[in-house]
Amino acid sequence: MNTADLGLPVDVPSTALFxxxxxxTMLQAALKGGAADRRSVFEVFTRRLPEGRRYGVVAGTxxxxxxxxxxxxxxxxLGFLRERRVVDEPTLEWLASYRFGGAVWGYPExxxxxxxxxxxxxxxxxxxxxxxxxxxxxxxxxxxAIAAAASRMASAAGERPLIEMGARRTHELAAVAASRxxxxxxxxxxxxxxxxxxxxxxxxxxxxxxxxxxxDNERDAFQAQVDSLGRGTTLLVDTYxxxxxxxxAVEVAGPELGAVRIDSGDLLLVAHRVRQxxxxxxxxxxxxIVTSDLDEYAIASLAAAPVDAYGVGTQLVTGSGHPTCxxxxxxxxxxxxxxxxxxxxxxxxxSTGGKTSIGGRKWAAxxxxxxxxxxxxxxxxxxxxxxxxxRQLLVELVKGGQVLAREPLDVVxxxxxxxxxxxxxxxxxxxxxxxxIPTEYV
Numbered sequence: 094m095n096t097a098d099l100g101l102p103v104d105v106p107s108t109a110l111f112x113x114x115x116x117x118t119m120l121q122a123a124l125k126g127g128a129a130d131r132r133s134v135f136e137v138f139t140r141r142l143p144e145g146r147r148y149g150v151v152a153g154t155x156x157x158x159x160x161x162x163x164x165x166x167x168x169x170x171l172g173f174l175r176e177r178r179v180v181d182e183p184t185l186e187w188l189a190s191y192r193f194g195g196a197v198w199g200y201p202e203x204x205x206x207x208x209x210x211x212x213x214x215x216x217x218x219x220x221x222x223x224x225x226x227x228x229x230x231x232x233x234x235x236x237x238a239i240a241a242a243a244s245r246m247a248s249a250a251g252e253r254p255l256i257e258m259g260a261r262r263t264h265e266l267a268a269v270a271a272s273r274x275x276x277x278x279x280x281x282x283x284x285x286x287x288x289x290x291x292x293x294x295x296x297x298x299x300x301x302x303x304x305x306x307x308x309d310n311e312r313d314a315f316q317a318q319v320d321s322l323g324r325g326t327t328l329l330v331d332t333y334x335x336x337x338x339x340x341x342a343v344e345v346a347g348p349e350l351g352a353v354r355i356d357s358g359d360l361l362l363v364a365h366r367v368r369q370x371x372x373x374x375x376x377x378x379x380x381x382i383v384t385s386d387l388d389e390y391a392i393a394s395l396a397a398a399p400v401d402a403y404g405v406g407t408q409l410v411t412g413s414g415h416p417t418c419x420x421x422x423x424x425x426x427x428x429x430x431x432x433x434x435x436x437x438x439x440x441x442x443x444s445t446g447g448k449t450s451i452g453g454r455k456w457a458a459x460x461x462x463x464x465x466x467x468x469x470x471x472x473x474x475x476x477x478x479x480x481x482x483x484r485q486l487l488v489e490l491v492k493g494g495q496v497l498a499r500e501p502l503d504v505v506x507x508x509x510x511x512x513x514x515x516x517x518x519x520x521x522x523x524x525x526x527x528x529x530i531p532t533e534y535v
Contacts, residue, residue: 143415145525153236203509243278259410325351
């Protein structure tokens with residue numbers, strides 16, 4: 094089912110106000126000054142990775158494409174701008190017919206990136222491109238941060254599945270986006286039904302402590318759950334005494350019990366004890382799922398434990414300490430005049446404090462070593478060297494305002510797994526370090 098066009102409650106009538114006030118005042122001044130129609134090139138990039146991270150993950154591209162299509166100034170939006178006197182009447186008239194008609198190129202969603210990588214390139218008139226800055230950055234900064242955390246957790250988990258369960262730890266709409274980004278990064282399921290409905294993600298869930306506490310005793314709670322959901326259900330065993338709960342769980346469900354969930358305590362120690370007890374009770378195929386404020390470090394510490402799956406919430410939806418990627422949207426080239434044939438001129442900000450940028454419309458390619466492992470992110474202007482022509486990273490996403498490249502999330506998820514696998518092994522280390530490959534400018 095394609096839910097992107099259903100107009101679900103998680104959507105909004107227009108994305109046009111997901112912008113900053115100054116983007117509209119710049120537009121007004123550019124229209125009055127005659128520069129609004131100059132061809133322009135904006136690029137999204139980050140000057141550095143979050144501290145200690147070795148690679149970034151591009152996520153949210155599909156949502157960006159939806160946002161660009163839905164960037165419309167309808168009557169209500171225009172009325173708000175008029176009432177607040179944000180811009181003048183000529184600008185409001187221009188906005189009334191706004192449709193992005195330019196081009197967008199970018200790293201395909203799920204790809205990895207590094208400092209300086211031109212993750213997204215937006216081309217068109219200055220007027221139509223400048224308005225998209227905030228909505229693009231808000232999506233990419235959020236989703237890429239969540240996907241990067243998810244990727245690190247997936248690396249730490251190995252072949253064990255990960256359940257996203259952070260909806261109650263963030264804004265209700267951010268939770269839906271976080272579920273999507275987590276899936277891109279390697280999670281297998283989500284507890285968030287809105288994410289399942291909106292993006293077709295597989296959803297899971299059984300019961301919380303409240304269900305056990307509702308009943309007069311733990312046996313009654315387990316019996317009610319098994320009677321309703323079957324022996325393959327997951328029983329939560331840490332409401333009272335774990336050992337007694339495990340005994341009751343197997344007594345009620347039999348050795349066919351699907352799984353037990355542990356949500357507190359010393360997970361490493363408890364998991365070993367529960368596994369031993371389950372085996373002694375004949376429930377050798379009953380899985381153990383652990384939750385409780387996990388992050389990539391906690392997951393890695395449980396690598397030797399008899400754990401079958403992890404549920405992650407708070408740390409995932411907050412980017413595991415890095416809730417943004419510090420991506421920026423900068424003008425890197427503009428035409429000499431409003432003449433459609435006027436040549437592009439590279440432009441760049443010059444300032445102190447590490448906030449400089451490099452001008453010019455760029456290409457990007459990833460150079461591989463003799464073993465097919467990535468060894469450098471190569472970024473340049475002009476012609477692409479022949480030896481890198483088949484390693485280019487940017488793909489065309491929008492042409493003439495029309496979206497070209499919507500993809501199923503499973504394709505995006507598989508792309509990320511492949512991209513991460515092509516990085517040096519040190520990319521999966523959780524210890525602090527620099528970008529796993531250098532960025533080279535040519």
